[in-house]
Amino acid sequence: MEDQIVRMICRIIVPFIQVYGMFIIIFGHLSPGGGFAGGAIAGASMVLFALSFNLEEGSKKIGEETASVLESGGALVFAFMGIISIFLGGNYLANLAAGFPGGTTGKLLSGGAIPVITLGLGIKVTSSIITLFYHLIGGEEVEEHGSDGNSGESQG
Amino acid sequence: MEVMEILENLRDNYFYFIAMVLFIVGFHTMLTHSNLIKKVIAMNIMDTSVFLLFVSIGYVHGAKPPIMDTVQPEGVYINPLPSALIITGIIVAISITAFALSLVAKIYQYYGTIDADEIAEIRGSEE
Amino acid sequence: MYALEHVLNHLPAILVISLFVFAFIMPLLFIWKRDWCVPVATLSMGLSLAMSLALVIQVNQVGTFVYHMGGWEPPYGIEFRVDYLSAYMLLVLHGIGLLILVYSIGDLKKELADRVIGWYYTLYLLLMGAMSGMALTNDLFNLFVFMEICAIAACAIISIKEDRECLEASFKYLILSAMGTGCYLLSVAMLYMITGYMHMEKVAVALETGAAEYPYNVLVAMSLMVVSFGVKSALFPLHVWLPDAHASAPSPSSAVLSGLVIKIYAVAMVHLIFRAFPRELFEMIPMLEIILWLSTLGIIFGSIFAMVQENFKKMLAYSSIAQIGYVFLGIGLFTPTALVGGLLHILNHAVMKSMLFMVAGIIIYSSGIKRLQHFDGIASRLTWTMVAFTIGGASMVGIPITGGFISKLYLAQGALEVERPFFLLVILVSSLLNAFYYFPISINAFLAEQKREDITFKPVLKSMLVPVLILLALIIFLGLNPQPVTNMLEQAAEMLFE
Numbered sequence: 001m002e003d004q005i006v007r008m009i010c011r012i013i014v015p016f017i018q019v020y021g022m023f024i025i026i027f028g029h030l031s032p033g034g035g036f037a038g039g040a041i042a043g044a045s046m047v048l049f050a051l052s053f054n055l056e057e058g059s060k061k062i063g064e065e066t067a068s069v070l071e072s073g074g075a076l077v078f079a080f081m082g083i084i085s086i087f088l089g090g091n092y093l094a095n096l097a098a099g100f101p102g103g104t105t106g107k108l109l110s111g112g113a114i115p116v117i118t119l120g121l122g123i124k125v126t127s128s129i130i131t132l133f134y135h136l137i138g139g140e141e142v143e144e145h146g147s148d149g150n151s152g153e154s155q156g
Numbered sequence: 157m158e159v160m161e162i163l164e165n166l167r168d169n170y171f172y173f174i175a176m177v178l179f180i181v182g183f184h185t186m187l188t189h190s191n192l193i194k195k196v197i198a199m200n201i202m203d204t205s206v207f208l209l210f211v212s213i214g215y216v217h218g219a220k221p222p223i224m225d226t227v228q229p230e231g232v233y234i235n236p237l238p239s240a241l242i243i244t245g246i247i248v249a250i251s252i253t254a255f256a257l258s259l260v261a262k263i264y265q266y267y268g269t270i271d272a273d274e275i276a277e278i279r280g281s282e283e
Numbered sequence: 284m285y286a287l288e289h290v291l292n293h294l295p296a297i298l299v300i301s302l303f304v305f306a307f308i309m310p311l312l313f314i315w316k317r318d319w320c321v322p323v324a325t326l327s328m329g330l331s332l333a334m335s336l337a338l339v340i341q342v343n344q345v346g347t348f349v350y351h352m353g354g355w356e357p358p359y360g361i362e363f364r365v366d367y368l369s370a371y372m373l374l375v376l377h378g379i380g381l382l383i384l385v386y387s388i389g390d391l392k393k394e395l396a397d398r399v400i401g402w403y404y405t406l407y408l409l410l411m412g413a414m415s416g417m418a419l420t421n422d423l424f425n426l427f428v429f430m431e432i433c434a435i436a437a438c439a440i441i442s443i444k445e446d447r448e449c450l451e452a453s454f455k456y457l458i459l460s461a462m463g464t465g466c467y468l469l470s471v472a473m474l475y476m477i478t479g480y481m482h483m484e485k486v487a488v489a490l491e492t493g494a495a496e497y498p499y500n501v502l503v504a505m506s507l508m509v510v511s512f513g514v515k516s517a518l519f520p521l522h523v524w525l526p527d528a529h530a531s532a533p534s535p536s537s538a539v540l541s542g543l544v545i546k547i548y549a550v551a552m553v554h555l556i557f558r559a560f561p562r563e564l565f566e567m568i569p570m571l572e573i574i575l576w577l578s579t580l581g582i583i584f585g586s587i588f589a590m591v592q593e594n595f596k597k598m599l600a601y602s603s604i605a606q607i608g609y610v611f612l613g614i615g616l617f618t619p620t621a622l623v624g625g626l627l628h629i630l631n632h633a634v635m636k637s638m639l640f641m642v643a644g645i646i647i648y649s650s651g652i653k654r655l656q657h658f659d660g661i662a663s664r665l666t667w668t669m670v671a672f673t674i675g676g677a678s679m680v681g682i683p684i685t686g687g688f689i690s691k692l693y694l695a696q697g698a699l700e701v702e703r704p705f706f707l708l709v710i711l712v713s714s715l716l717n718a719f720y721y722f723p724i725s726i727n728a729f730l731a732e733q734k735r736e737d738i739t740f741k742p743v744l745k746s747m748l749v750p751v752l753i754l755l756a757l758i759i760f761l762g763l764n765p766q767p768v769t770n771m772l773e774q775a776a777e778m779l780f781e
Contacts, residue, residue: 086297263454
């Protein structure tokens, strides 16, 4: 779609969508939302950008390799927070019982390990939605690899 | 009368009734319709109906949402456990839908059709 | 060492998480250092095998123990419970998983495209992690999450080959599997409505009074659970996805699916029956009778369908339907001896069927033969492979000295204990039917003349033959000396039944 009006409005509105997505991720432990919902919104902003411009422009902003690395990195952050809490003395994924700083309820820096996990999860979901979009829309060529054991087999 | 009792029960628990109707609609569509995309949509309807049943179990009339209120911490909150479980469940359903749709895209590339009956005919004539 | 002690206390969580961490590192390695994918995957499976051995030793010393995630007590938290059955299942999973991984190093270069081989190991490690989680968990919703991860990973390792037939088979498996999961989630919702708990033992305690007040909910929950686990582990009328899925997948995937994935759902069902439902409920609701009769039909009809197949891998897939019927027969007879027989058959069939699928993969890799009528005289070139096939077939039939005989012996003893000799007759008839389709292949391969001169035999790689020989030695070892395994299983059955 190469319409001028769509491109202009997309240029204006994408930063707002991204700020809204980041807001939901960062305040995930205080208000409804959290990593999944915020990541979906931030990913949707990149999908909107790639739809109204070309797919190649979208690939230039966040390439395929970067999205793959961010995906694995987000999941590894989640797993490693649990392993850190084993080293600090609690069970796996223990929060205040393992010694993470609690803080006062209702402030931004509170809740122990939860803000870090939410941030990792948000980045992972964003890059997941971008990767899914690239692969479903971009398509791949059908490769005919004829070496899967069909040699030496006669008809019937 | 028996019928009046049943209708009163339905009016009080209309969440459960709607969830069951949606579940049966999704189940039946998944089995009988032959278009592959309709099967994926029906799978989503079936999962969503079970989530609806789960969340409505924890609902209390006139209570506050399950977020810690720092201004006034006392009061009745709705049950937070089903809501927390269903967030996980929704993500799982999204993953399965994404995988199923990419499989349908590949099947269309190889077979040229997304009708399950035609694909079965093509497979039968190839064997 | 302080670090070692620390790890040993938290083994259940570290076992599952290390598999997931390695599964997530694989895509990074695939982008930056492609040659490290295979060694890191083997390292991860080796580590988890060592950890499951450590868990078995711990359970033998201490008895059943629990592990609370995050330090939260149930009902607020998720609990991992390690008892004899879980430790046994973990050992089976990781031992055979490591051997199949070693086999797949040589086989995958020929079957898959080059750019997806790294992703195959990601899916394989995710599958192993999800199955380990399913064996360990004590929480109903956590079981649902691991079941879904297992379903996606199992469908993906079929469709990664990107062939015409495996895509359709994988889609069929995915749709039927999603149906089973929807039914399972609905039954968990029903149980939560009555009891308000997710933890299996607390559900049993609350159901003792709750089942009398809400009989319809409990009936719906139990029947939906039978349907859901029946679809996923191919109980008789719900087995229709299995032949296509297991026959068209790449050979290591077929070995994992037939050997391990359909068994873990049977083990999860055993956990649910014995922990989450009070014992008196089974006298009112005939769930076990239904499982018993469906498994009998599966045993007979699986063998009958297998006799008429022409494709080698499809015949093995139909034979899997018959063999999983034995496991459900052990569950349905509901005595300790029969349960030991059923659980021992999990190990025996995992070893036998993985070995047979690996044999099929070697034959396809070396000569491209897929149909049974072309098997004449190939034993002169592929000697060790066909010897392994013959011993595997003998074990399926249940000849003494091989492992399959011991599990059928326990099942027959269990059938006689509850005074239902009809099932003894079923076991004998099905062994005869198994002999009808396994032995002609061996006779054909060894004694017939090779008719087709245009087949070229490539030499078989060592990394593909060594796992087959290890499993062959294991079958004979289990036939002659089953004491270590049966001791552990008898303790497990005793503890489940008290």
